[in-house]
Amino acid sequence: MKNLLIIGGSLFLFLLGLFAFQVRAYPEEYEGTALHENADENISTRYNLGGYIKSGIFSWDDEFREIFAEGSLKLESAAGTFGNAFAELRYRASSSDSEDKSDFNFREAYAEIYAGKLDIRSGKQVIVWGRADGFNPTNNITPSDYTVFSSEEDDRRMSNFVVKGVFNADPFKLEADWVPVYLSSELPFGNASMPAGIEWANMDAPKKKPENSTFAVKVEIESASFDGSLSYYNGYYKTPGLDYYISQSVVYVQTKPFRTQVAGVDFSTTVGKYGLRGEFALSIPEDTKEDLAFPGRQAEYTIGIDREWRSFSCILQYIGKYVIDYDRGADAPNTLEKELIAWNRMIFSQQEEWNHSASLRLSLSLMHETLALEVLGLANFSTEEVYFQPKASYTISDAFVLCAGAQLYYGPDDTLFGFMEKNKNALFMEIKKSF
Amino acid sequence: MEKLSKFVIRFRWPIIILFLAFTVIMGAMIRNARFNADMQTYLPDTMDARVDQEKIEKIFGGTDLVMIVLKTDDVINKDTLERVKLFSRKMKKVKGIEKVMSLFDLKQVRNENEAMIVDSAVKMIPASEEDIGIIKKEISENDLVFGSVVSKNFTTTVVIGMITPGTHDKSLAEALEKLVKDIPGKEDVMIGGAPYIRSQTALNMQRDIGRLLPLGLLFMLVFLYVSFRQFRGVLLSSAVVFMSIFVVLGFIPLFGWDITLVTIILAVLLIAVANDYGIHMFAHFQDENTPGNTFTKEEISARMLTSIGKPVIVAGVTTIAGLLCMFGHILIPAEQMGILGGAGIAFALLASLFFIPAMNSILPKPKPLQTAAKGKEIKGLNRILGFVSDLAVNKPRRVVISITVIVLILAAGILRLTVNSNPVSVYPHGHMVEKSSLLINSELGGFFPLSIVFEGDIKDPEMLKKMDLIEKKIREIPQVGTTQSIARVVRQISRALYNTSDPGYDSIPDTYNAVSQYFELYLMSGDPEDFEKMVDFSFGKAMILVRFKEMNTPVLRKCVNEIREIVKNDPDIKIVGGIVDIFSKMDKEVVDGQLFSIIASIMAVFIIIAFAFRSVKGAALQIIPLVSAILILFGLMGIAGIELNFTTALLSSIMIGVGVDYTTHFTWRYREERQSGLSIQDAIRMTILTAGRGIIFNAFSVIIGFAALTFSSFQPVRIFGLLIVVIIFACLIGGLVLIPSLFMLIKPNFCEPVKIEQNKNISKQKNMKLNKIIIPVVFIMAAAVSYLYAEITAKEVMRKSIETTRVDGTESLSTLVIMNQNGEKRVRKMLMVSRMYNNGQLEKKMVRFTAPADVKGTGFLSFDYNEKSDDKWMYMPALRKTRRIISSENAKSFMGSEFSYADMSMPTLNDFNYKSLPDETVNGENCYMIEITPKDETVGEENGFSKKISYISKRDFVLRKAEYFDLNGEKEKILEVQSVIEVDKTKHKYKMKKMTMTNVHNNRKSVSSTDSIKFNPGIPDEYFTTRYLLK
Incomplete structure (x- = not known):
């Protein structure tokens, strides 16, 4: 029902936008100029239709993790003076050793209003915050899907219904986001088998009430030599914790979202031939010490440098975390609670008081930018978790790309990557045609 | 473990x-x-000897030499001298040769009918034995060539080319080898000199x-x-x-x-x-x-x-x-x-x-x-x-x-154990490099140069006498092959003006006026360029150029020390340096x-x-x-x-x-x-x-x-x-x-x-504790030599060329077609807006790709500054946010095409040296031909070329053609401008409407064409913000 509401609302806004904002994005005196892709006014200039068809195989050892085919249709109204609208419809059919699935959804559907310096975008959308590369502690507004098999990082981002307002006072920007209904991230162990006497129960989702909505604000500066922002988030955290209850002698384990406040800072600048970027976030979950699903307070920090040498680029980052309430839950009364606390620590990467990780992304473009080689590595030295993703993409012809690589998680059994090592490690090959 | x-x-x-x-x-x-x-560059450029060498080159130009050596039983004969003349004429056309010295270029100062005549050391091709005898007599009396350009036994002669600093060794060597091949003869011909050895x-x-x-x-x-x-x-x-x-x-x-x-x-x-x-x-x-x-x-x-x-x-x-x-x-x-x-x-x-x-x-x-x-x-x-x-x-x-x-x-x-850095000793015995070097050393006074630079009023007789005295002392060092100086020229003039019995014969005159008159007399029939490697234009600095017939560095070091001892405490001598000093x-x-x-x-x-x-x-x-x-x-x-x-x-x-x-x-x-x-x-x-x-x-x-x-x-x-x-x-x-x-x-x-x-x-x-290994990465950026004497006119043409395409504001739609060697095409379409700020000191530009589908929506925002590094941001739909990117890699390919990012932005005028070459016509358009070289290696690397020859229209100052030479000096790409459009008709500003870049190494080609363009100086500021990149 919730999804229907979101989709229906988004679609309504999209259709509204589609027909309402047919005025050009640029003032009238530029009509028929180069700013438009085509001077002739016709349907193809008012709306852009695009998308892609993609197919891929993810496999490990003797089993297929997933074989899938995916189609996407994107419809966008040309940017007008007062706004525009966008929708992407996706269909994905997949098959794995355990199940066959097909899914049809609106990846995004939103309408946007330009009111002078104020831009308001409303609908189902993905919002990404943070200036670090890939590991962004300030990026909390829309959830992530850790179950999806895809070579593209963007596919792991989930959309949600958000009303987003940006006031542009160059070089400053003030952004305010409101998320009326909570949507949880998809965790990779959603259907993990449980010991006898314990069963999974549905998520203890917050009721759809205004007081359960989420809001976030961000002040950004984008000057010639420095970009940075201060942000504040107050709402249900995208990744829920695990909790339990007992009913009729059966123990039910369920995911349970919690409210949190996150204060963040990020920046990026250049120093000579080097790019320097960093991000910091202080998370303060709601103060319910007795609730084992809640993580402890924590400070996360990322600092990285990047550099290009012709077609080779390198981004090296240090990613650290300090768990302020590290001893939280140490006095759990029973084994189950102890077990769930361990799982929650794993989910929130709070197994160590101090976490030290490093990420390295090396990419090389060859053969006149038709062959892209990329290696992404993440090593958590504190928990001995490692993630490694080598990838090669070859552009066969315009908009036709063949991609092969691997996603490899390694870690001790009691860590998230240790869990994902058994379920998500895969070699993959994808082919994608965009239009 | x-x-x-x-x-x-x-x-x-x-x-x-x-x-x-x-x-x-x-x-x-x-x-x-x-x-x-x-090998010179194997030493730090802060080393004193290298600093001295650069100073000398700044004053007198290059002192490095290449030589074509001709050896036969007797070089004073019709065929050999005709060949020498041809070598001399053609060598002057070789790029990188600043000045040629041969029997036909160096001068003889003589007295004819009580008048001083300055003409070539050899004025004629001998037709008879008598002519040969006259030529030999004149040469043997001519200090400027005897023993240095022709051997004292007349078995060897040489055509010497003085090199412009920074000339590419490989292209120079190839040009000389071609010359030798194109001008055949019976004499043994060898090529020598440090650039050739390199x-x-x-x-x-x-x-x-x-x-x-x-x-x-x-x-x-x-x-x-x-x-x-x-x-x-x-x-x-x-x-x-x-x-x-x-x-x-x-x-x-x-x-x-x-x-x-x-x-x-x-x-x-x-x-x-x-x-x-x-x-x-x-x-x-x-x-x-x-x-x-x-x-x-x-x-x-x-x-x-x-x-x-x-x-x-x-x-x-x-x-x-x-x-x-x-x-x-x-x-x-x-x-x-x-x-x-x-x-x-x-x-x-x-x-x-x-x-x-x-x-x-x-x-x-x-x-x-x-x-x-x-x-x-x-x-x-x-x-x-x-x-x-x-x-x-x-x-x-x-x-x-x-x-x-x-x-x-x-x-x-x-x-x-001995220490020796003789550059020729790296070759085995009998190698051409060794043979030519030994011959030049034994017969023609050597090729390893050392310069002694004097500063003061060079026309002062005392200064010239001192210079003459020092030169004589230097010539007494057995390893010195030959020397040249302005004092020696003055003495040569005196020999032409006086009889052997006169007191003024073969000496420096005693008065300032007499010295000045000597030079005026010389210039009446001689050429001011004859002095350019000996004295500067204002007669404020002069140089004794010493050539050694020895290559072993311990011996050379001893010689340099001896010379330093000779000139010790002389306040007028500012530099003793050169390639010999570096090697020793x-x-x-x-x-x-x-x-x-x-x-x-x-x-x-x-x-x-x-x-x-x-x-x-x-x-x-x-x-x-x-x-x-x-x-x-x-x-x-x-x-x-x-x-x-x-x-x-x-x-x-x-x-x-x-x-x-x-x-x-x-x-x-x-x-x-x-x-x-x-x-x-x-x-x-x-x-x-x-x-x-x-x-x-x-x-x-x-x-x-x-x-x-x-x-x-x-x-x-x-x-x-x-x-x-x-x-x-x-x-x-x-x-x-x-x-x-x-x-x-x-x-x-x-x-x-x-x-x-x-x-x-x-x-x-x-x-x-040893589990974590950190490998340090050391980056050493090479500092490069920059020239002082950039051609003002060439630079002015370039400045105008940049100015004429600096349009206050434009909107355009372009297509970039990238073709591989098989003719297979990839097509990129883009939309661009640009506007000038701060009186042209800053150009803001926004580019958004509209095709093909996989790059559609990708956008770039750049602030191109004249005097500092650019600021750049990129938006990729898959990233969902704008991202600041590093701007130094201008040499890299623009979207996989043969164009580089440097080709797509305004060059920084002061980063390059400019030199005028003879005018050319390109597609019927009369053009200036300008040679552009980066001022230092870093600029070269950042822009991806060691040299660029631009053909700029004399009519509208818009580029019509350019040839790019890669960092090895090889021709790499050719840019041809097929059409030009006048965008701002009031200020007469132009843009290149269609241009093709061809890579001659791999035969790939990229064509950039502007499908529509409009002049618009009033483009709103907000177009050049990350907000618009997202739209």
């Missing part, structure tokens, strides 16, 4: 992929590498790399197979070598360095040394893979590390330390080789520790080695090892005394570098061994074979008459790093055997018989690898190859014979069983 071995087996796939990916990425960098044969050196370097690398690799593969008798051993050990070479050669362009003579040694060093660690690992694997063993492939692979990992690490770290001690060497290539060699060996060590066990664990377990084959090999080897162990155990005292005596005898040769100083620097690297290497190795064995005494003992090997090395060089030069100077550091491995492996195993309870004698025997096999394989792999160097085109590299073979053998004897004998005699405590237990506990704790 156990933890590490578990880690390696568990993460074997990521490890294999990581190593392979890193190798591929680094290997792809190699294509950007450049060759540099200019170009030949570069050519030979490339040939060497092409020859020595495959040869070394072949030697290595054969040796590995003979040693292991299993393809697995060959595959794993050689994979590490290949990977190390790719990685290290990839580092060279990445660090902004060049391939030099020394780099050749680096590649061979890796072939020889990088497989050492793999050899020990695989030898151990074979020892354990016996018939009937029950190890799984994972277990036996893990045991490679647990059993032998530690000594391999110690051996590797000492080698790395030895090489890294070349950091700080005064010779830049030596320093670079130290860093690169250290990085390569570090990579090889890591690959041996991680990649080899990981690979071994995924491959099926091989059958144990055939007993017969193994037995045969072991039988022969064991006999040798048995003999060695008997010698060490039974006659240790005799062994130590004998080796000491041999070392001392050989070390006595150090007294005869190289000697001293080589010795300094050598001493530094020897001391540093020994200290580093000492510390590492002391740390690894927890014993200072142990370290001191293990250093003995090394010190002995160094003494033998320099002693042998002295005895064999091998000079210490910039190549042989590298020997010691390499040797220290590599040679200590054998001692380390022996001692490690000996200590383990003692710990297991064996007596000293049995422990020595057991160690020699077991570890001895790996040690001998290791030493022979090094010897065989370096043996490839004996096939080099360069004499010092060949000698280096021979010496390293001898020295590694000496180290092997040190490790397998001397050290066991010393242990027998001294019975060192650090190897005794009780202490080992304690040491082991301590080392276990400390080793825990």
Whole structure:
């Protein structure tokens, strides 16, 4: 029902936008100029239709993790003076050793209003915050899907219904986001088998009430030599914790979202031939010490440098975390609670008081930018978790790309990557045609 | 080690992929590498001698010479002189030749009918014997040419070209070779001079790399197979070598360095040394893979590390330390080789520790080695090892005394060791470079120049007399071939004005007015350019140019010191410098570098061994074979008459790093055997018989690898190859014979069983901390020479050309078609808006791609500043946010096309030098032809060209054509502008509407065409914000 509401609302806004904002994005005196892709006014200039068809195989050892085919249709109204609208419809059919699935959804559907310096975008959308590369502690507004098999990082981002307002006072920007209904991230162990006497129960989702909505604000500066922002988030955290209850002698384990406040800072600048970027976030979950699903307070920090040498680029980052309430839950009364606390620590990467990780992304473009080689590595030295993703993409012809690589998680059994090592490690090959 | 071995087996796939990916990425960098044969640049550009040389070039232009030498029985004849005349005429047209000096260009000052006449040294082509006699008489009386342009016995003459500083050696050498081919004759013709030698050196370097690398690799593969008798051993050990070479050669362009003579040694060093660690690992694997063993492939692979990992690490770290001690060497290539060699060996060590066990664990377990084959090999080897162990155990005292005596005898040769950096000595006897150099030196006064620069009023007779006196004294130095100066010209004028009996004959006049009149008289029939290499335009600075007929740097250094003594305390002499000064100083620097690297290497190795064995005494003992090997090395060089030069100077550091491995492996195993309870004698025997096999394989792999160097085109590299073979053998004897004998005699405590237990506990704790290895990356940016004398007019044309395309604001829609050599097309469409700010000091630009579908929506926002680095942001739909990007890589391809980012933005005018070339017509458009060269290497690298020739329309100052030369000086791309549009009709501003860039190397082509464009100075500011990138 919730999804229907979101989709229906988004679609309504999209259709509204589609027909309402047919005025050009640029003032009238530029009509028929180069700013438009085509001077002739016709349907193809008012709306852009695009998308892609993609197919891929993810496999490990003797089993297929997933074989899938995916189609996407994107419809966008040309940017007008007062706004525009966008929708992407996706269909994905997949098959794995355990199940066959097909899914049809609106990846995004939103309408946007330009009111002078104020831009308001409303609908189902993905919002990404943070200036670090890939590991962004300030990026909390829309959830992530850790179950999806895809070579593209963007596919792991989930959309949600958000009303987003940006006031542009160059070089400053003030952004305010409101998320009326909570949507949880998809965790990779959603259907993990449980010991006898314990069963999974549905998520203890917050009721759809205004007081359960989420809001976030961000002040950004984008000057010639420095970009940075201060942000504040107050709402249900995208990744829920695990909790339990007992009913009729059966123990039910369920995911349970919690409210949190996150204060963040990020920046990026250049120093000579080097790019320097960093991000910091202080998370303060709601103060319910007795609730084992809640993580402890924590400070996360990322600092990285990047550099290009012709077609080779390198981004090296240090990613650290300090768990302020590290001893939280140490006095759990029973084994189950102890077990769930361990799982929650794993989910929130709070197994160590101090976490030290490093990420390295090396990419090389060859053969006149038709062959892209990329290696992404993440090593958590504190928990001995490692993630490694080598990838090669070859552009066969315009908009036709063949991609092969691997996603490899390694870690001790009691860590998230240790869990994902058994379920998500895969070699993959994808082919994608965009239009 | 156990933890590490578990880690390696568990993460074997990521490890294999990581190593392979890193190798591929680094290997792809190699294509950007450049060759540099200019030995001058091997020294830091802050060195006094180089600074002086630059100052001289700024005042008088280049002093570097190329020469075409003609030799026959008698050069004064019709055919030879006609040929000389042709050479002279055509040489003037060669790019990079600033001035030509030949019998037809240099002057003769004479008296004719009481008037002074200045004309060519040879005015006519002789038609008769009488003419020949006249010409010879005139030449023999002409100081300016006799003995310098024509030999005193008239068998040799030369056409000399003075080089513009910065001229590319290779293109110059090719042009001269073409000249020689195009103008045939019966005379022997040779090309000489420093630029030609440099170009030949570069050519030979490339040939060497092409020859020595495959040869070394072949030697290595054969040796590995003979040693292991299993393809697995060959595959794993050689994979590490290949990977190390790719990685290290990839580092060279990445660090902004060049391939030099020394780099050749680096590649061979890796072939020889990088497989050492793999050899020990695989030898151990074979020892354990016996018939009937029950190890799984994972277990036996893990045991490679647990059993032998530690000594391999110690051996590797000492080698790395030895090489890294070349950091700080005064010779830049030596320093670079130290860093690169250290990085390569570090990579090889890591690959041996991680990649080899990981690979071994995924491959099926091989059958144990055939007993017969193994037995045969072991039988022969064991006999040798048995003999060695008997010698060490039974006659240790005799062994130590004998080796000491041999070392001392050989070390006595150090007294005869000489230092010499003669650039011609790198060529074997009989090579064309050597022949031409010797001929120029013996007959024509030499080619190695030194300049003595005077500052003051040059027309002052006292100044000229002083100059004349100094010049005479310099000419008395036997190694000086010839000199030239303005004082000599003045004396030549006086000889034309006076009779031999007059007091003014052959002397400097006494008054200022007389000197001035001399010059005026000369200029009435002579040319002011005749003086340009002797005195500056304002007569404020003058130079005595000395040429030496000697190339040995110790002798040259002595000569330079003598000259410095002559001019000592003279306030009018500001500089004594030039190429001779640079080369002669190289000697001293080589010795300094050598001493530094020897001391540093020994200290580093000492510390590492002391740390690894927890014993200072142990370290001191293990250093003995090394010190002995160094003494033998320099002693042998002295005895064999091998000079210490910039190549042989590298020997010691390499040797220290590599040679200590054998001692380390022996001692490690000996200590383990003692710990297991064996007596000293049995422990020595057991160690020699077991570890001895790996040690001998290791030493022979090094010897065989370096043996490839004996096939080099360069004499010092060949000698280096021979010496390293001898020295590694000496180290092997040190490790397998001397050290066991010393242990027998001294019975060192650090190897005794009780202490080992304690040491082991301590080392276990400390080793825990060594898990994280950080490899430092050193970036050295090369500073380059900039010219002072940029052509104002050429720069003005460029300024106008930039101005005329600097439009206040535009909106445009463009198509970029990228075609490969087969004509297959990729099409990109983009929308662009631009606007000028701050009176043209800042151009803001926004580009958004509209096709093809996979890049649609990608946008760039850039702020191009005139005087500082640009700010750039990129928006990619997949990222969902704008991202600040680094802006320095302007040379990289724009969206995979032949255009670079530099081509798409305004050039910074002051980053380049400009020179006018003869006008040309392009597609009917009369154009200025401007040669554009980057002011320094960094600008060149950032923009991706070493030279660019632009054809700029005289009518509208818009570029019509451009030719780009890559960083090696080869023509790479041609830009042709098919159509131009006047965008701003009021201010007459233009844009190129359609242009094609063709890459002549790979025949790829990119066409950029503007489908629509509109002039609009009022584009709103908000278009140039990240907000609009997102829309």
